[in-house]
Amino acid sequence: MSILEGINSPADLRGLSRDELRTLAQDMRTRLIDVCSRTGGHIGAGLGVVELTIALHTVFETPKDQLVWDVGHQAYPHKLLTGRNSDMESLRQEGGLSGFLKRTESEYDTFGAGHAATAISAALGMAAGRDVLGEQFKVAAIIGDGSMGSGLAYEGLNNAGHSDRDIIVVLNDNEMSIAPNVGAMHKYLTSIQRNPLYNRLRSRIGDIVDNAPAPFAGVSTLVRKWEESVKSLLTPGVLFEELGFRYFGPIDGHDLDALLETFTAVRAMNTPRLVHVITKKGKGFPAGDHGEKWHALPPGHDPATGKQLAVSTANAAYTTVYGKGLAELGEERKDLAVITAAMPTGTGTAPFAKAFPDRFFDVGIAEGHGVTFAAGLATRGVRPIVTIYSTFLQRGYDNIIHDAALQKLPVVFAMDRAGLVGEDGETHMGLYDIAYMLTVPGMTVTAPKNGTEMLGLLRAAVEHTDGPFSLRYPRDASPDIPGAMSQIAATPYATWEVLRHGRDIAILAVGTMVNAALDAADLLAADGMDVTVVNCRYIKPYDEVTLNAILASHTHVLTVEEGTVVNGFGAFISTVIHRQAPTVRTAVHGVPDRIIYSAPRKKQLSSLGLDPAGIADRVRALHESEALAG
Numbered sequence: 001m002s003i004l005e006g007i008n009s010p011a012d013l014r015g016l017s018r019d020e021l022r023t024l025a026q027d028m029r030t031r032l033i034d035v036c037s038r039t040g041g042h043i044g045a046g047l048g049v050v051e052l053t054i055a056l057h058t059v060f061e062t063p064k065d066q067l068v069w070d071v072g073h074q075a076y077p078h079k080l081l082t083g084r085n086s087d088m089e090s091l092r093q094e095g096g097l098s099g100f101l102k103r104t105e106s107e108y109d110t111f112g113a114g115h116a117a118t119a120i121s122a123a124l125g126m127a128a129g130r131d132v133l134g135e136q137f138k139v140a141a142i143i144g145d146g147s148m149g150s151g152l153a154y155e156g157l158n159n160a161g162h163s164d165r166d167i168i169v170v171l172n173d174n175e176m177s178i179a180p181n182v183g184a185m186h187k188y189l190t191s192i193q194r195n196p197l198y199n200r201l202r203s204r205i206g207d208i209v210d211n212a213p214a215p216f217a218g219v220s221t222l223v224r225k226w227e228e229s230v231k232s233l234l235t236p237g238v239l240f241e242e243l244g245f246r247y248f249g250p251i252d253g254h255d256l257d258a259l260l261e262t263f264t265a266v267r268a269m270n271t272p273r274l275v276h277v278i279t280k281k282g283k284g285f286p287a288g289d290h291g292e293k294w295h296a297l298p299p300g301h302d303p304a305t306g307k308q309l310a311v312s313t314a315n316a317a318y319t320t321v322y323g324k325g326l327a328e329l330g331e332e333r334k335d336l337a338v339i340t341a342a343m344p345t346g347t348g349t350a351p352f353a354k355a356f357p358d359r360f361f362d363v364g365i366a367e368g369h370g371v372t373f374a375a376g377l378a379t380r381g382v383r384p385i386v387t388i389y390s391t392f393l394q395r396g397y398d399n400i401i402h403d404a405a406l407q408k409l410p411v412v413f414a415m416d417r418a419g420l421v422g423e424d425g426e427t428h429m430g431l432y433d434i435a436y437m438l439t440v441p442g443m444t445v446t447a448p449k450n451g452t453e454m455l456g457l458l459r460a461a462v463e464h465t466d467g468p469f470s471l472r473y474p475r476d477a478s479p480d481i482p483g484a485m486s487q488i489a490a491t492p493y494a495t496w497e498v499l500r501h502g503r504d505i506a507i508l509a510v511g512t513m514v515n516a517a518l519d520a521a522d523l524l525a526a527d528g529m530d531v532t533v534v535n536c537r538y539i540k541p542y543d544e545v546t547l548n549a550i551l552a553s554h555t556h557v558l559t560v561e562e563g564t565v566v567n568g569f570g571a572f573i574s575t576v577i578h579r580q581a582p583t584v585r586t587a588v589h590g591v592p593d594r595i596i597y598s599a600p601r602k603k604q605l606s607s608l609g610l611d612p613a614g615i616a617d618r619v620r621a622l623h624e625s626e627a628l629a630g
């Protein structure tokens with residue numbers, strides 16, 4: 001039996017020798033590499049924090065002490081040590097372990113996560129809660145260097161440092177976000193790593209002060225003052241110190257002895273403190289420790305190469321089509337700029353970045369800032385295209401309204417991963433953007449039926465000068481193979497497209513649901529129902545002429561969208577229909593108002609009835625309800 005197999009909870013760690021802990025680290029890496037080769041997932045971040053996780057769970061009295069992991073993508077080692085080793089094959093599978101953190105999954109998951117930079121705020125809330133109730137335990141937030149570039153992290157640090165509470169922040173610095181990290185904070189942290197002089201000096205001073213014999217104890221205040229001034233001269237960690245944290249580090253995050261000793265000392269203190277740990281993302285991955293490539297891997301990959309074993313026959317992903325079209329558009333128009341928030345590869349914007357580095361801005365994990373920055377660019381006549389996943393753009397919502405829309409600035413929002421995202425689960429669902437964009441005054445809201453139309457809408461977006469314009473597309477392959485951007489015309493503004501002319505019943509479909517609705521119409525034709533299908537690519541403003549024609553010639557309308565039904569396209573357009581044609585019966589089909597968990601995207605679509613069979617069923621139900629009522 002391996003040491004890992006003998007660990008049922010962190011309590012089992014606390015009786016192990018240092019050598020046994022080191023062997024455990026090897027066991028954990030072997031297990032993670034093996035299991036993730038089948039399940040896929042965020043392997044790189046976890047491999048980098050194996051020793052850190054062992055040290056934290058050994059020193060801290062978990063689960064009473066609260067460890068708050070940021071994002072949660074690095075928490076696979078934490079899952080291995082907290083009673084979930086035998087369930088790891090179910091990682092990211094339907095009904096299985098989450099790829100992130102969930103309070104319902106384990107008492108050791110103290111705070112749900114998935115989005116970056118929440119840990120410090122949550123940990124401070126827990127520390128304050130503890131103090132309000134007069135309880136005794138320790139709270140430690142573990143946050144990466146990429147997430148530390150986020151504004152939310154500073155709000156938490158600012159509040160925590162001022163509070164003087166017993167709280168620990170562990171900064172896991174691997175010099176990587178998903179891509180290599182960016183920004184001034186990154187430079188600052190790197191400079192700390194490269195300045196060991198201060199750290200040696202400071203620990204010497206600390207030793208002298210702490211061990212001063214009784215008659216000299218009075219000098220300690222003086223020495224501490226001197227320590228402060230030396231520190232401010234020498235320590236790059238002074239930023240954290242000035243924010244009210246005692247800074248410890250940098251510490252080699254793969255040196256178990258150093259970690260255990262530091263955390264033991266730090267745990268015993270009771271004011272805000274920050275431990276800066278240096279780790280290597282992807283450490284021990286057989287194909288080499290390439291941080292970015294191994295950030296996340298698909299299920300069924302070969303650990304020797306990191307490559308997916310099954311060869312995909314699908315068309316190019318929307319992301320790839322978008323990225324290629326964007327770079328081509330950048331060639332045509334020198335006034336375009338692209339903004340992304342730490343995800344140049346994920347958003348497909350890397351080709352644009354390579355071709356036009358001066359017009360590409362990776363702002364780090366700072367979506368709100370990215371939106372306002374883009375609005376600033378727009379005031380100067382630059383046409384900004386903010387390319388961010390639907391779920392992460394939620395972070396920039398106030399900025400969309402306050403900084404772009406109210407000033408009628410022509411900022412383009414390209415929202416990737418709109419709709420159901422599959423295995424990342426509930427934290428990453430892009431289900432809310434239609435609803436949130438519809439409420440923004442002056443916002444053009446669109447969704448294409450395929451890759452070619454996405455590029456047509458992108459062209460329309462950059463040609464639109466009257467306010468912001470949004471475009472959503474899914475985590476999926478494009479149904480078609482688009483040609484060059486130069487051959488693709490702008491999709492005419494505020495127009496719909498009637499793709500199939502039927503009688504009585506019309507399906508008003510949005511984005512990914514257009515092709516599904518056409519297939520549903522084929523199924524219904526077999527039942528003798530002749531259904532109209534409309535591609536409602538402009539959600540707002542909608543095509544009044546086409547809508548009026550549909551209302552004049554149909555008795556039933558079903559709306560279909562891959563987004564929440566609450567305040568989405570269906571809710572919006574059925575209000576118009578009720579006003580204009582009260583006798584037309586309408587039904588709204590989309591994602592119900594509940595949390596949607598991890599499963600393959602295809603399965604999510606079918607289980608929600610957002611596939612041809614499900615849409616056909618909804619049409620039949622709408623028709624039958626009329627028959628019953630009649």
Ligand SMILES: Cc1ncc(C[n+]2csc(CCOP(=O)(O)OP(=O)(O)O)c2C)c(N)n1
Pocket residue numbers: 045071073074114115116143144145146147148174176177178281341342343365392395
């Ligand atoms: C608000 C938000 N934006 C973007 C992401 C996507 N994302 C997940 S992990 C990650 C990088 C995080 O870097 P870091 O905190 O340094 O952790 P590491 O992966 O290096 O361990 C990003 C950008 C996210 N989860 N949340």
Ligand SMILES: CC(=O)[C@@H](O)[C@H](O)COP(=O)(O)O
Pocket residue numbers: 042071073114178296346417421424428475
């Ligand atoms: C942890 C995180 O938030 C990202 O890594 C996210 O999982 C990426 O999603 P995609 O795999 O859809 O790019």
Ligand SMILES: [Mg+2]
Pocket residue numbers: 144145146147172173174175176177
């Ligand atoms: Mg990092």
